[in-house]
Amino acid sequence: MAITRPRGTGDILPGDIYKWHYVEDAFRKICREYKYEEIRTPIFEHTELFERGVGDTTDIVEKEMYTFLDRGGRSITLRPENTAAAARAYMESSLIAGPQPVKLYYIGPMFRYDRPQAGRFRQFHQFGVEVFGANDPGIDAEVIAMTMNFYGRLGLKELELRINSVGCPKCRSVLREKLLEFFRPSLDQLCDNCKGRYQRNPLRILDCKSARCGELAAGAPTTLKCLCGSCAEHFEAVKKYLELLNIPYIVDSSMVRGLDYYTNTAFEIMAPDIGAQSSIGGGGRYNGLVEACGGPSTPGIGYALGIERIILTMERQGIAFPPPFTVDVFVAAAGSQAEEEALRLLFELRKNGISAEKDYMKRSLKAQMKYAGKLNPRYTVLLGGDELDRGVAGLKDMSSGIQEEVPLNSLVERIKRR
RNA sequence: GUGGAUGUAGCUCAGAUGGUUAGAGUACCAGAUUGUGGCUCUGGGGGUCGUGGGUUCAAAUCCCAUCAUCCACCCCA
CATH class of the missing domain: 3.40.50.800 (Anticodon-binding domain)
Incomplete structure (x- = not known):
């Protein structure tokens, strides 16, 4: 065997492809029902898009991007996620001038230079939706309900939906002050990672996995306690809608999105028994994103689901796929x-x-x-x-x-x- | 980027203490009387033992490096 596939990539062979077709079809179907339309953006973009649209202090941008110079000397990056590109397309095209909100979905490969392990690959695939132009909490509830509805149709069980609100930049500057104050006495006891976070982004100390930092963070002020009036109202409305729709959730105030353009609602769905990488989907509101990418202030919210992890969970849970096509x-x-x-x-x-x-x-x-x-x-x-x-x-x-x-x-x- | 485990036929794996042409199951192909599948039986093809060095009279087996896979950390889908 002369040449093998690059590390962290995989061939989806004829013997498995029917599973992909099945979940892809199910996703397209639910998107039609919720009135989302497909968008296909390029597999690669200007590196700057992700630096601005994902955030240059995130792990994704700092160490996980496939970046190279093309023959014209431009810095190009294989997309590590699709939200920034969707925002770019929304601004660049006429979508921004049409009726709002704009509800988009996508299916496709993403690339991150990570070390492969169970449920994690360098080329992996996501379903996702993005909604631009609406700040109504009903949309937050809709996208969350849509993911849970989708998982339910596939037959996935024992999922855990965690939600949180990170507020708006105003709420977060309040929180930031309180956190700096809270951690100041124990600063030298934090892990090295969190010492850096203390300066740059104290919010992220809250979801540090180290046991010591966890202890030190006990009783720390949370985003929820610092929400301003309208952000608190927004979060209450989202929770009310979820209850109305009979969608169980747990509030997890340790789940944070550290960047300024992530606002209000954040959520994540965890599946048991697929290894350490147990998140099968997540998303949230990003009212500052379009502006960060150079557009007008525009609210937005979206999520991304990992296709490999969904299929892995289905297999682990013994869920039967419809039998593959056979010739007549x-x-x-x-x-x-x-x-x-x-x-x-x-x-x-x-x-x-x-x-x-x-x-x-x-x-x-x-x-x-x-x-x-x-x-x-x-x-x-x-x-x-x-x-x-x-x-x-x-x-x-x-x-x-x-x-x-x-x-x-x-x-x-x-x-x-x- | 860090750590642990592993790397022998397409696949799942045997191959104590280094010693003649490297094995099994499965898959593949062909037969088991005249033109017919799924069961059974028989036979056949298929391996530079991940790769490159080293030790040795001799290495799949010992040592080093490298690559890859798996699992975990970090982080995420």
């Missing part, structure tokens, strides 16, 4: 005259919308039957010299094994009827 008819032929008739019949079947296959390996009739058994068609048509002379063919039902003679000129109709 196999055409077997014995002898060279029959071979010609087989080819003619094969294309006639296909022309009539019946999926059909024949042997191309010069197999014996017996071997053709074995091969047919593997393709698992509903019927096998058998063509031989004797039958051809009489203008008939054998039609064998492969599950019952029952075979009957059918006139060649009525074969297609006969198969269509069943």
